[in-house]
Amino acid sequence: MELTGAEIVVRCLRDEGVEYVFGYPGGAVLHIYDALFQQEQVKHILVRHEQGATHAADGYARATGRPGVVLVTSGPGATNAVTGIATAYMDSIPLVVLTGQVPTALIGNDAFQEVDNVGITRPCVKHNFLVKDVRDLALTLKKAFYIATTGRPGPVLVDLPKDVTAAKAPYVYPERVRIRSYNPVTRGHPGQIRRAVDLILRARRPVFYTGGGVILSDAAEVLTELVQRLDYPITSTLMGLGGYPATDRRFLGMLGMHGTYEANMAMHHCDVLIAIGARFDDRVTGNVEKFCPHAKIIHVDIDPASISKNVKVDIPIVGDVGRVLRDMLRVLDATDRSPDREALAAWWRQIEEWRAMDCLKYDREAPVIKPQYVLEQLYEVTRGEAFLTSDVGQHQMWAAQFYKFDKPRRWINSGGLGTMGFGLPAAMGVQLAHPDALVCCITGEGSIQMCIQELSTCKQYGLPIKIINLNNRYLGMVRQWQEFFYQGRYAMSYMDALPDFVALARAYGHVGIRVDRPGDVEGALREALGRKDELVFIDFQTDPTENVYPMIPAGAGQNEMILV
């Protein structure tokens, strides 16, 4: 039997096991919406702006490990989605983005709502396709899911001209697909793995440095086993939080620009650095000339281009992080060698000295609400069990520092691109993926306004997200840099004429709570958590002068932190 292109799209999604499509209708995708309307398996979530659709699909993907799916129309629908696509690209999140396109005969004509979707997104997708013939449609969609979810994951865009969605073809969804030019390596080189284990066992001052690759590869368990067996210290990037239990004593906290003193000092002084699924981002390395000056470096990553891109490494291992770590454990099993316990004890004594600096301390007696206190209280009240999404800025760093993630896929934030506006729509995707879980969006009065319209989506689908707004009336991270590096000239970082967020939440049909005093923080959080079926927007009036410490200024070494 022949199906229309639109029906084929929907059947493909169904056969791919897609639960939700996040999207927004428009002229070029009307056939597809009509096909969606006539079935029940694939559910559609109507956002209020296409950026929200991509972030929601992204949040869903990060929380589940399954690809997020987006459907938007041509022209402005697609361009609005670009920020979300770039966000997913930078953090290697699997998305399949379906964009409408003008009919093939009109392509290149500057037709109504026409834009070159494939051209615009080329630099921020893993791959993209323009389908010109309905007979190629099913295979192309299969390829899109395959490419998005394998190797180093990422967003794949499929551009669908309107006439292709109207034309008919027989439907066969291929069970498997082979792409001759795309064969990601998953198994690490055995010789390299043996060399790495040998170096690990010879280390006197080792440290594990782990990133988002651990989460993407579902390798938290095997990583934990390896680290605990060796009893080595471990630090994580912003993207890797939850890949190793933060409450374990071996965890030194996050590293990098706003990482802990002990994590950055351990990096600076280590003799063997074991980098797992991390990419030596500039926010982690600081000045690469001064990065880990005494260390031999092992780097495990599925993307060969990530290896020796920023920092030259000694033992590169290309492969899937989980698989390589399991192979490392096997090599360890087979040897009777063990780490130098004496050297390790001395290393741990040194690390404990650094840890005793208590670099995350802040003024607990202040009469105003300290943002750190809100995060600490949130951690207590939720017993560390919440899913946290975050926007971008100071609140993001405080959440990363003060909420201790023991499990993977609980910390969901835009690390690479740093996209303000990510938090709320991402929380929608997380909440849909885990309807019974507690999902909190950590945000600020700047970020939340970038996708605030999604409060309406939350109402429509009854998503009981808890929004923790750390409202300091400033674009806090901008203000902090201006204080440190621009002699306090606060150019355009003060936000005047803020809305009454409580009234705004109510206007959207939600509950709003304003909190002004430190003593009311815990009570407000408990009240919000008690409202299990409602979205609660808590507007915390926080200290406008608070800064994120420690801080490595741009261009400095990891041992050159600004402390409180």
Added chain:
Amino acid sequence: MRHIISMLLENEAGALARVAGLFSARGYNIESLTVAPTEDPSLSRLTLVTSGNDEIIEQITKQLNKLIDVVKLVDLTEGSHIEREMMLVKLRAADATARAELKRLVDIFRGRIIDVTDRTYTVEMTGTGDKLDAFIEAVGRRAILEVVRTGVSGIARGEKALRL
């Protein structure tokens, strides 16, 4: 250092744009680029000349390999290889002395005169980029009306072949 990177590319719309876009997005330079179909209609052969230190070249080849449309890639300058570029050049050849002199130069450089008018010669010449540069230098800028170069293409010496 100068490198000649040659690859087999899916013969699909947008494949060239992905390669070119990668160079501009990551700030690498392309000195020349040439692309044409191969005996297998599903594949194009693309050859480009770029320069950079070892780390940059390593990144370039890794990033190119990551492109889904790049099927296979080789850095020809890593081994012994042959490089060739073709040039068409239109020369001012108005008087007898100039014509004789140009004819001699073309012969020395093993080029061929492929079109003649009262006032011009059009020359076809093949060789390494250096040889073509040397010819341009020898005839002098004033004699040149137009230069068309294909960009470098190349192939490995011996039995090594870039094929599937």
